[in-house]
Amino acid sequence: MAIRVTVWNEGRHEQINEEVRRVYPEGIHGAIANHLLTQGMKVRTATLDEPEHGLTDEVLADTDVLIWWAHIAHHEVSDEVVDKVYQRVLDGMGLIVLHSGHFSKIFRKLMGTTCDLKWREIGEKERLWVVEPGHPIAEGIGEYIELPNTEMYGERFDIPAPDTLVFISWFAGGEVFRSGCCYHRGRGKIFYFRPGHETFPIFHNKDIQRVLTNAVRWAAPVDGPVPRFGHHPEPLEKFEG
Ligand code: ZN
16 A cells, blocks of 8 residues: 655745745645655645645545645644644654754644754755664665755754654754654654755755655554553453452
């Protein structure tokens, strides 16, 4: 069965910034979706300005992995939609949060911290080092990914310690950053991936696309047991006290 992916994008930069439109003529969501379609996945897109931000109950129920890109309009995302996405993650839906999505309501709710960081936009070089080479998200990647021009994100990144850290970034300006962070929340898996500033062609980069493919496959739900909580008065074994 093909993995069902929903690529969610705030979609505002593309409306107001000519430079972003030039880099992503079909939107950031369009660029990511077009790549994932070549990987045999079932892909749809959704954006902030659609009713319910395009994340209706039907869409969420039909999504194995949700990808989230956002930057300037986090506050416009309705709390009701955030609560529904949160519950779907706890129930097993995968979530991949990209770049400035670190400040999204959904990521902060799942992390329980400010998710704040240091940043600078002078187009410096970034090298993302693979620090967990056996991890499925690193499959097919070399020792590192090099991006010639990026926005810098630097530590401290105020997140809980990741369950697994897959990438650490080095920037030409001197900072470092935990760039590929894996978490489990409930039955769901979350991957935060740092690259993706809107004015650079990051999502056209082959290595970045490979990481996204790998991350979707890793974050996809597994058909594991559904936990049962609460009072269990009957022991499984006969109890002779
Ligand atoms: Zn950015």
